[in-house]
Each structure stands twice: as C-alpha cells, then as structure tokens.
Amino acid sequence: MNRIVLYYAFAPISDPEAIRLWQRSLLEQHGLKGRVIVSRHGINGTAGGEVRALKAYVKATREHPAFKRLDVKWSEGSAEDFPRISVKAREEIVSFGAPDELEVDENGVVGGGEHLRPEELHELVDRKRAAGEEVVFFDGRNAFEAEIGRFKDAVVPDVRTTHDFVAELDSGKYDDLKDKPVVTYCTGGIRCEVLSSLMVKRGFKEVYQLQGGIARYGEAYGDSGLWEGSLYVFDKRMHLEFTPEAVTIGRCVGCGTGTNKFENCADLACRNLRLFCANCAQDEAKRLCPDCAAGGGRSTTAAAPAAGTDEAAAR
Numbered sequence: 001m002n003r004i005v006l007y008y009a010f011a012p013i014s015d016p017e018a019i020r021l022w023q024r025s026l027l028e029q030h031g032l033k034g035r036v037i038v039s040r041h042g043i044n045g046t047a048g049g050e051v052r053a054l055k056a057y058v059k060a061t062r063e064h065p066a067f068k069r070l071d072v073k074w075s076e077g078s079a080e081d082f083p084r085i086s087v088k089a090r091e092e093i094v095s096f097g098a099p100d101e102l103e104v105d106e107n108g109v110v111g112g113g114e115h116l117r118p119e120e121l122h123e124l125v126d127r128k129r130a131a132g133e134e135v136v137f138f139d140g141r142n143a144f145e146a147e148i149g150r151f152k153d154a155v156v157p158d159v160r161t162t163h164d165f166v167a168e169l170d171s172g173k174y175d176d177l178k179d180k181p182v183v184t185y186c187t188g189g190i191r192c193e194v195l196s197s198l199m200v201k202r203g204f205k206e207v208y209q210l211q212g213g214i215a216r217y218g219e220a221y222g223d224s225g226l227w228e229g230s231l232y233v234f235d236k237r238m239h240l241e242f243t244p245e246a247v248t249i250g251r252c253v254g255c256g257t258g259t260n261k262f263e264n265c266a267d268l269a270c271r272n273l274r275l276f277c278a279n280c281a282q283d284e285a286k287r288l289c290p291d292c293a294a295g296g297g298r299s300t301t302a303a304a305p306a307a308g309t310d311e312a313a314a315r
Contacts, residue, residue: 001051002078004034004235005058006215008093008190010042010108011066016089019043023061024087030057033082037093041104043067044093044190046235049079069108073188073215081235094194097163101201102194113184113196113207118220121183121210125226128181136177140165140186140195141232147275148239148250148260149214149229151185162191169202181206187231189213218242230260238262254280265289 013019016038023036027047032054034047043061047054062070091099103110116124125135137154139146146156155177157168168174182204184192192209199207210217214231221227222243229249230239239260248258257277265272266287280286285293 002049003051003054004046004048004075004077004081005054005072006046006075006188007058007061007070007072008042008044008188008193009067009070010093010104010193011069011106012104013038013040013042013066016040019064020087020089024085026057026060027085027087030054031079032057033079033085035082036087038087038089039091039093039099041099041102042093043070046082047079048077048081048235066106071189071212073212075215075233075240077235077237081237092194094191095162096165096194096198098166098194098198101198103197109193109197111197111200112193113182113200113209115211116183116208117211118217118225121208121217122225124181124183124208133181136180136182137226138174138177138182138184138195138199140184140191144262144273145187145232148248148262149227149231150249151226152228154185165195166198169198178202178204179206181208183208183210185210185217186213187233188215223247232262250275252277252280254283254286263287265292267292 019038023038027034030049030053032047032049034045036043036045047057058072061067128135137151139150139154139156142161143156143159146154150156155174157165159165159168182199184196184199184207186192189210189212192213196207196209214227217225217227218231223245228247230241230246232239248260250258250260252259253274254276259275259277261276261281262273263276263281266284270289270292272289274289276287
C-alpha cells in the first residue's frame with residue numbers, strides 16, 4: 001500500500017544544513033520521493049511511497065528532539081506523484097519573505113493565532129452567531145487555490161504567492177476585520193502558523209487558525225460542514241475531493257462550465273495555470289494565457305507550482 005505524508009514542525013534549528021543532509025539520507029534509505037524544506041525555524045515536508053517505509057521515516061524524523069511535536073497528515077498517493085527527492089535549506093519553511101518577523105521556541109510559533117480543531121471551529125461559529133457576531137474565514141492560500149474550493153463566504157486575499165501576503169496585510173484592505181473574530185485556514189495548517197502571527201503583529205485582535213488545515217477538517221466533516229468544493233494539492237494529483245458529494249465551484253475560463261481541473265498555458269515556456277473543462281482544454285488557442293496570446297510573455301495568472309509541500313506554490 002502506498003500513501004503520501006505531509007508534515008511540519010516549527011522549532012529552533014541551529015544547523016539547518018545538517019538537518020538537510022540527514023533528511024535526504026532518510027528519504028533515500030527508505031526508497032521515498034518528495035520535497036522537504038528546512039530552515040532555522042523548523043521543517044516542512046511531503047513524501048510519497050510505501051506505507052511501512054513512510055511510517056519508519058516519520059518515526060525517525062520524530063526522534064530528533066526538535067521534531068517531537070511534528071504535525072503529520074496522510075493522504076492518498078504514492079512516490080510516483082513526485083518527480084524526485086528535493087531537500088533544501090532556506091531562510092523560511094514557508095516563504096512569506098519575513099523571516100525576521102517570525103519567532104519560534106520549542107513549543108512552536110510564538111504569538112500566533114489560537115489553534116482550533118475542526119469541532120472547536122464549529123463551536124466557535126455557533127457561539128459567535130448566538131452572540132450576534134459572524135466569524136470571518138480568511139484564506140491563507142494563493143488566490144487561485146480558492147477558485148476550486150474554500151470555506152463558505154471566506155475572504156480570499158488577492159495574492160499570487162505566499163510572498164505577497166505581507167504587502168496585502170499592510171495595504172489596509174482588511175483593517176475593518178481587526179476587531180472581528182478571524183479564522184485563518186490553509187491546506188495543511190502550516191501557512192496559517194505564520195500568517196496568523198503576522199496578523200496579530202498588525203493589530204488583529206481575535207485571530208484563530210484551523211489546526212491541521214483544510215485536510216484535517218475534511219477528514220472530520222467531509223462535505224457536510226462549512227467547506228465547499230475541491231482541495232488544491234501540490235503534486236501530480238492537482239486536486240482532491242473529500243466525498244463523492246463534493247460540489248464543483250470552479251468555472252472554465254473558456255465557456256463557464258463547472259470544473260476543478262487546472263491546465264497549463266499552451267505555451268510550453270509558460271507555467272501559468274487556469275481552469276478549463278475537458279472540451280476547452282483541447283483547444284490550444286484557448287489555453288494560451290492572455291499575455292502569451294497577445295505575444296507579450298507570461299501573464300500575471302497563477303504559476304504552476306512545483307510538486308511538493310503544503311505551501312510549494314509560494315517558493
């Protein structure tokens with residue numbers, strides 16, 4: 001049996017390069033493929049392969065003193081969903097472009113939002129509504145990801161990459177939310193660890209984060225809760241649905257038909273992603289993004305991310 005494991009841990013790392021070499025060796029030893037990023041703030045990874053090998057890999061990773069609190073999630077897939085092993089040491093394990101704003105200790109991110117398990121999220125929403133307040137869902141992903149799935153009535157910031165969030169928060173667009181209860185969410189929880197701390201630093205008074213992200217929420221509630229649509233994932237699968245009852249909220253840019261399938265621009269040198277139905281995807285003229293069609297080079301549409309971790313599109 002094959003699976004994919006997603007994990008992260010925020011903890012102080014004194015020698016990221018040593019961790020990088022160790023992680024690459026572990027993946028090779030267990031015959032796995034995937035993508036891992038290490039920084040002085042912790043580790044963020046996704047790996048695919050045989051279940052017993054993945055469990056041995058996770059166990060070995062957790063044996064490191066810094067990674068005892070590793071947040072681990074499982075999903076369908078295999079090593080074939082990744083092109084190779086990629087293990088890198090970088091300034092950040094989530095690329096917000098603000099490494100000096102992030103503070104971590106042995107318990108994780110310092111000063112972030114309050115963690116909510118899926119059932120606690122529902123309790124918060126019910127409690128606030130009973131008091132006449134509405135909870136604001138704040139999407140912590142790249143805007144294109146929300147085109148195929150999001151929490152109902154969520155605020156979706158206009159960001160192409162995670163790197164854009166700092167400027168977006170500093171723009172003043174969301175100052176009206178600073179006195180409201182705000183729940184941040186992302187694919188697996190890691191982006192919101194950082195995003196919620198950035199929001200708290202900027203004066204948002206009541207900030208929460210969905211623990212385990214959309215992936216764990218879907219495990220708990222499927223399509224019977226507050227989520228609607230498909231979940232974009234950063235590997236060859238491109239998207240997944242929690243149940244057969246999942247609604248299709250994405251719309252083909254060619255004809256408006258419902259779809260959850262992203263396609264690359266027809267220009268092989270361009271990696272921009274847009275939504276297409278099966279029929280329109282066969283028309284190469286339609287699949288050219290606006291700038292390529294006009295002969296002006298790559299457009300500002302979302303760029304296809306490399307296969308890998310929860311926030312791979314932000315690299």
